[in-house]
Amino acid sequence: MAGTMTVKLETRNQHRCFDGVQSYYQHHSEIIGLPMRFSVYEPPQVQEAGGQRLPVLFFLAGLTCTEETFMIKAGAQRYAAELGLILVSMDTSPRNTGIPGEADDWEFGTGAGFYLDATESPWSRYFHMESYVTRELYDIILDRFPVDPERVGIFGHSMGGHGALTLALRHPGHYRSVSAFAPIAAPTQCLWGQKAFSRYLGESPANWRKHDATALIESGCRLPIPLIDQGLNDPFLKDQLHPGYFEAACQQAGQSVILRRHAGYDHSYFFISTFIEDHLRHHYTWLTSNGQ
Numbered sequence: 605m606a607g608t609m610t611v612k613l614e615t616r617n618q619h620r621c622f623d624g625v626q627s628y629y630q631h632h633s634e635i636i637g638l639p640m641r642f643s644v645y646e647p648p649q650v651q652e653a654g655g656q657r658l659p660v661l662f663f664l665a666g667l668t669c670t671e672e673t674f675m676i677k678a679g680a681q682r683y684a685a686e687l688g689l690i691l692v693s694m695d696t697s698p699r700n701t702g703i704p705g706e707a708d709d710w711e712f713g714t715g716a717g718f719y720l721d722a723t724e725s726p727w728s729r730y731f732h733m734e735s736y737v738t739r740e741l742y743d744i745i746l747d748r749f750p751v752d753p754e755r756v757g758i759f760g761h762s763m764g765g766h767g768a769l770t771l772a773l774r775h776p777g778h779y780r781s782v783s784a785f786a787p788i789a790a791p792t793q794c795l796w797g798q799k800a801f802s803r804y805l806g807e808s809p810a811n812w813r814k815h816d817a818t819a820l821i822e823s824g825c826r827l828p829i830p831l832i833d834q835g836l837n838d839p840f841l842k843d844q845l846h847p848g849y850f851e852a853a854c855q856q857a858g859q860s861v862i863l864r865r866h867a868g869y870d871h872s873y874f875f876i877s878t879f880i881e882d883h884l885r886h887h888y889t890w891l892t893s894n895g896q
């Protein structure tokens with residue numbers, strides 16, 4: 605996207621963290637048409653690197669979350685500081701759009717943008733989260749922070765796990781490493797996905813399948829081997845998440861996937877914080893090897 609060097613970033617907060625800096629920003633989004641907020645953790649290597657560009661990971665959070673949730677609750681900065689990874693997270697939808705009922709339902713609308721570009725009125729006016737994450741915010745981060753454009757990874761949780769998988773599948777070459785915590789892995793086959801997709805995308809099953817990780821694998825799309833962690837005490841596992849559907853589609857298609865099932869863990873950030881180190885090391889390995 606042209607012109608991101610001139611985008612005005614308002615710094616809302618900055619905090620020292622593991623010898624790096626945790627920052628929160630707001631800007632006017634051209635793609636959304638409204639203010640958007642995002643967060644960046646810059647590890648100490650940013651100061652020490654002497655112009656060297658570092659790998660970056662985009663984290664997509666789940667329903668009801670904001671740009672703050674992952675940075676506050678996941679405990680990722682300790683490992684990002686060790687490995688020299690820049691972390692980025694963003695709000696989960698446009699807010700204060702004026703669309704009637706936008707915040708009435710925690711599973712849809714505000715806090716529930718599903719990382720896709722809505723095609724159906726009234727949501728299509730503002731709800732362009734796929735373009736925001738893959739184009740506008742992507743370009744801002746690559747232009748304004750000391751990021752290596754060849755070393756970009758994506759991960760997320762639940763709705764954001766769906767986002768990480770589908771954006772990696774839909775934008776081949778954009779992301780060199782992928783992982784997810786408890787993703788909504790087959791959204792066309794669960795109520796969360798059906799509710800969101802029918803309102804954002806209309807009633808055509810063909811359009812829904814373009815944003816369903818399992819269906820995208822069935823359609824021939826491929827992605828870097830994803831690491832997926834799933835708690836077996838997750839209250840949403842049985843009815844909403846369906847990681848087994850994604851695993852089966854991958855097996856059928858010859859797509860490698862690492863799906864780990866963990867007894868006793870639920871859907872919360874206590875689960876995420878337990879396995880966050882493994883995810884950052886997974887990304888680090890992919891972003892610092894494979895010939896780059």
Ligand SMILES: N[C@@H](CCC(=O)N[C@@H](CSC=O)C(=O)NCC(=O)O)C(=O)O
Nearest residue numbers: 666667668669710761762763764872873
């Ligand atoms: N209805 C509850 C629970 C919402 C919830 O569990 N959100 C998850 C993501 S679910 C799938 O995308 C979450 O990450 N919550 C934030 C947290 O801090 O745990 C509610 O309204 O809170």
